[in-house]
Amino acid sequence: MLIDTHAHLYLDVFDDDIDAVIQRARDQGVEQVLLPNIDIGSLEALHQLTARDPAYFKPMLGLHPCSVQADYQSQLEALYKNIDLERHIAIGEIGLDYYWDKTFIEEQKDAFRTQVDWARKHELPIVIHSRDSIDDILDILEELRIEGLRGVFHCFTGTVEQAQRIMDLSFYMGLGGVLTFKNSGLDKIVAQLPIEYFVLETDAPYLTPHPYRGKRNESSYVRLVAEKLADTLGVAVQDIEKVTSENAKKLFRL
Ligand code: NI
Numbered sequence: 001m002l003i004d005t006h007a008h009l010y011l012d013v014f015d016d017d018i019d020a021v022i023q024r025a026r027d028q029g030v031e032q033v034l035l036p037n038i039d040i041g042s043l044e045a046l047h048q049l050t051a052r053d054p055a056y057f058k059p060m061l062g063l064h065p066c067s068v069q070a071d072y073q074s075q076l077e078a079l080y081k082n083i084d085l086e087r088h089i090a091i092g093e094i095g096l097d098y099y100w101d102k103t104f105i106e107e108q109k110d111a112f113r114t115q116v117d118w119a120r121k122h123e124l125p126i127v128i129h130s131r132d133s134i135d136d137i138l139d140i141l142e143e144l145r146i147e148g149l150r151g152v153f154h155c156f157t158g159t160v161e162q163a164q165r166i167m168d169l170s171f172y173m174g175l176g177g178v179l180t181f182k183n184s185g186l187d188k189i190v191a192q193l194p195i196e197y198f199v200l201e202t203d204a205p206y207l208t209p210h211p212y213r214g215k216r217n218e219s220s221y222v223r224l225v226a227e228k229l230a231d232t233l234g235v236a237v238q239d240i241e242k243v244t245s246e247n248a249k250k251l252f253r254l
Pocket of ligand 1: 006008036093203
């Protein structure tokens with residue numbers, strides 16, 4: 001079995017064929033799909049998709065760093081009102097994005113700290129978006145040192161040293177399509193790390209794995225990531241399925 005720990009299947013690019021997308025995922029052995037939120041505008045569609053099959057889809061609550069703007073405090077307030085309306089399995093996706101826009105870096109940091117505090121209060125894991133910002137996020141988490149805080153660095157693309165800091169926090173690393181990209185170099189980093197710290201993801205509809213790169217991503221393609229990880233670590237795909245699913249269950253208490 002496989003678990004896609006990060007997919008935005010509630011976005012409108014899936015409106016026309018979501019049933020077929022779900023069927024293809026099931027056909028590839030994907031037994032659960034976890035849904036990270038983006039902002040207050042995406043939450044209703046996320047909950048609607050969850051309601052189709054609450055055993056299959058697991059909702060998260062959070063404000064994506066790319067959605068942090070001048071009005072972020074009212075966004076956070078509006079989001080937090082929803083925390084107990086559904087059984088959210090994580091706070092996500094949250095973090096810092098220095099790649100797209102650096103205008104609101106201080107606001108991003110403040111929103112991140114606020115949401116980490118939600119996670120602490122509600123004993124939920126955090127799902128971290130860390131584009132060009134892994135060290136700053138690690139600095140914040142190491143400074144906070146919140147006992148028992150769990151989480152994953154979604155779409156991990158860091159160095160071995162950064163991976164070591166992540167493992168020292170007992171956090172996980174999410175691996176997706178980037179692992180399959182030729183010349184990403186990520187396979188050489190991952191080959192040096194223990195499988196006990198990895199979960200699989202797609203980030204659908206983004207970051208589509210080879211050989212479909214450039215097309216819309218979907219949860220069935222998480223199998224391509226599992227196959228590449230098996231190849232990278234020199235172990236059987238079945239072992240990858242077993243260990244990464246166990247890791248996901250432990251992290252998200254599925
Ligand atoms: Ni995402």
